[in-house]
Amino acid sequence: MQTDFLVIGSGIAGLTYALKVAQEFPDKKVVVMTKATADETNTKYAQGGIAVVNDLENDSFEKHIEDTLIAGDGLCNEKVVEIVVKEGPDRVNEIIEWGARFDKEKDGDYKLGKEGGHSEYRILHHKDVTGKEMERALIDAVAAQKNIEFIKHCFVIDIITQHHLGYLITKSTPDIECYGVYVLNLETNRIEKIVAKITLLATGGNGQVYRTTTNPSIATGDGVAMVYRAKGRIENMEFIQFHPxxxxxxxxxxxxxxxxxxxxxxxxxxxxxxxxxxxxxxxxxxxxxxxxxxxxxxxxxxxxxxxxxxxxxxxxxxxxxxxxxxxxxxxxxxxxxxxxxxxxxxxxxxAHYSCGGIKTDEWGRSSVKNLYACGECSSTGLHGANRLASNSLLEAMVFAHRCFIDVKEKVRSVEIKENIPDWNARGTAEPKEMILITQSLKELQLVMSDYVGIVRNDVRLQRAMRRLDLLWEETEQLYQSTSLSTQLMELRNMITVGYLIVKGAAFRKESRGLHFNTDYPGQSELVQNIVL
Ligand SMILES: Cc1cc2nc3c(=O)[nH]c(=O)nc-3n(C[C@H](O)[C@H](O)[C@H](O)COP(=O)(O)OP(=O)(O)OC[C@H]3O[C@@H](n4cnc5c(N)ncnc54)[C@H](O)[C@@H]3O)c2cc1C
The missing domain is CATH 3.90.700.10 (Succinate dehydrogenase/fumarate reductase flavoprotein, catalytic domain)
Structure with missing residues (x-):
């Protein structure tokens, strides 16, 4: 399949972007892919709401910016914080126009909630099922948009780059380019290639790396793992937010x-x-x-x-x-x-939210050419070391819009890449024992929860790394020799994500925001993002 616009993920980030692009280019096809059903996303489970400055008598952009910066504990990108807070109201009005409903007072004003870290009442919500309502509105709007092709139950395995054309790619290779993705069609069990001019990753979070998480089973960090394998930049993975x-x-x-x-x-x-x-x-x-x-x-x-x-x-x-x-x-x-x-x-x-992810600039561009990322899988600089409650739905919408603005012109100058090879599955056989995968997953979740949870120290991190190394080696052997399944690909991705979390945590010799290491209870004077 060939398309101009490929979107991986059907949560708030992917669908907002897809709608905008499809409305701008009614003659072009926009392909949205998800590995599960249409609405099985983190978005659907968001409860509290979306933080946005609404009541200008009592609230202000400055206060929302200040609250976000305080939560981020010195690591937010101030320019990005300002962008998200100030562009937020327009994006929220758009989703209201697309049909999302938020609770109102009797006089017709929006009911505003307050959550931890917010100095004012500014959370728009739909009872305690805000995400479900937003996802519903988006899916309805997408269904009415004729030029969006929504493909469910397709697992994206890897992004296609020069590596797949036979070139040697390293972290220092300039201009790594994305030409599309390889996917496992879970209905036909066939591996297909989708070649695209512009690809957007909106693959959500990675809570499943931990034993206890508020995230649904799809949250396995696939997008982050794919970009890491493609030698793209990943940032601040140590900042995992645990919902209290x-x-x-x-x-x-x-x-x-x-x-x-x-x-x-x-x-x-x-x-x-x-x-x-x-x-x-x-x-x-x-x-x-x-x-x-x-x-x-x-x-x-x-x-x-x-x-x-x-x-x-x-x-x-x-x-x-x-x-x-x-x-x-x-x-x-x-x-x-x-x-x-x-x-x-x-x-x-x-485990609730991943503040780090695929490093992007302020237009959602990743370090890989023609590959964008937005929503929870991205690291835009908004959250820094700790996300302020209800800022993530907002970030997803603001950055979906920014990606759309950026690709609008760019798509005209990008060529579809020809001669992409088919996926090579030679030498693989049906898996003999599922236990090899399920047991490794349990081990991974235990290691991450016990050694890389809310409180960390150097010994725990070293132990975690040694255990992850072993899990990695065993899973790679399995990956090379068996035919692909969702469970195996998710396990492989989660081990990669676990590794990135541990590596980021081990590099950060201080306690900041969500990363608390009892060996370094203070903060370092060198305020830095850790890019892997
Ligand atoms: C219980 C809960 C409550 C929350 N409450 C709030 C709140 O009140 N306010 C707030 O701002 N935030 C909240 N959040 C966080 C917020 O919901 C998420 O950060 C946000 O919805 C993420 O949206 P997204 O579009 O980035 O990803 P998601 O909504 O998670 O969508 C990810 C999509 O990617 C697809 N995908 C992933 N990997 C692959 C693959 N390999 N191949 C194909 N498709 C793939 C999935 O199938 C899915 O369609 C909450 C989260 C949870 C779990």
Whole structure:
């Protein structure tokens, strides 16, 4: 297949970009690919909302910029922060025009929520299922756009570069170019090549690298791993945000249910095993301190009291108001026997968001020519060492727009690359034992959770690296000798992502934002991004 515009990922980043490009070029085909169903994305699970300056009487761009910079702990790119905050309102108005609905007060003004690290009420939301509503609106708009071809259940394996034409490519090769991608069609089990003038990676996060995560199973860091293999630049991978309050369900495997920060914004109180409200010991902003501080405080209380969770107390809420704002959370808790008006909710931190990723400039261009990245898989400079709550949906929309602006002219000067070879699957056989993959995945998740979690130190990082080396070697052998499957490709990608997280963490000889190393509790004077 050949196309001018190829989009990998059907979350907020990929779909926003696809819509814009398709509307601008009605005569050209835009191909959107996803490895799962259309809406199985991190986007669908976003609860709290989208941070945007809306009420200019009480709020201002300057305040939102300041809050983002404080959370980012010295590593944000100030220009990018200003771009995202100031361009945010226009992008939000666009998605409203495409049909997304946000909650309103009786007088017609938008209801604004507040979350940790925000100095003002500025979070637009749709009850506690904001992402689901935004994804719905985008999918409806895409369905109405005739020149978008939406291909589901296609797993992108690798981006095609000069490497596939037989050239030797290293990190220092200038002008590495992207010509499209190889994909495994999961319905036919065939490997196909899609040749494109411009490719956008919008492949989302990597929470599945950890044992407990709020991310769905698709979040395996594929885009980051692909770009790393193609010798592109990856940045700040050590900054993994752990959400402080995922619902603790003993024995749960897979995605943990999130209790949005907005619950604490509305007055929810964290209590330890003994019922003490502990956050004031850690930060004057108490339960609304930024996420890294709250997650570390919970981690410390759990370790002190030897428990697997703490409590979130909402018993003082009016039941009616809680149900109105958080119907999904209310129902979920009730389904496991917790009536939040009578009982506290057990919560524990879970891997939630990757602040680093594919390094881009302010137009979403990666270091590989004709390859763009936006959304959670990218590192634009907005989040620095820690993402401010509800800034990611905003970033995805602002950068989707910027990528679109940049490709509008550029596409005219890019030629489709001819003579791309087919994928070579010679010498591979059907996998004999699935256990080789599933066990390695468990090991990876344990290593990452136990040694590269909320609190790190040098010994743990060295151990993690040694174990990852072994997992890498074994998985590479498997990859070279067996035919490809989703599980094997995801495992391979997650090991690469784990390696990048550990490597970034080992390079950073300080504690900053989400990276806390007990061997270096202070901050280095050299403020730097770590690019791998
Ligand atoms: C539980 C939860 C709550 C959140 N709450 C908020 C919030 O309130 N506010 C906020 O701003 N942010 C929130 N976030 C973060 C936010 O939802 C994500 O950062 C954002 O939605 C990411 O969008 P995206 O388009 O980059 O990626 P995603 O929405 O994750 O989409 C990724 C897409 O890439 C596809 N893909 C991946 N790899 C491949 C491959 N190899 N081949 C083909 N397709 C592939 C996937 O199938 C999917 O379609 C939350 C996240 C979670 C998990």
């Amino acid at each position: 309050t995922a619902l603790f369900e003993p024995g749960l495997k897979g995605q943990a249910f999130l209790i949005t920060e907005a619950v604490r914004g509305d007055g929810g109180i964290l209590r330890n095993k003994n019922g003490e409200a502990f956050m004031e010991k850690y930060d004057p902003r108490k339960d609304l301190a930024p996420r890294d501080i709250v997650a570390r405080a919970i981690d410390s209380e759990m370790k002190k009291t030897g428990t697997e969770h703490v409590w979130l107390d909402c018993r003082h809420f009016s039941k009616e108001k809680f149900i109105e704002h958080f119907p999904n959370i209310y129902e979920k808790c009730l389904s496991i026997g917790i009536d939040i008006t009578k009982y506290m909710i057990p919560v524990a931190p879970a």
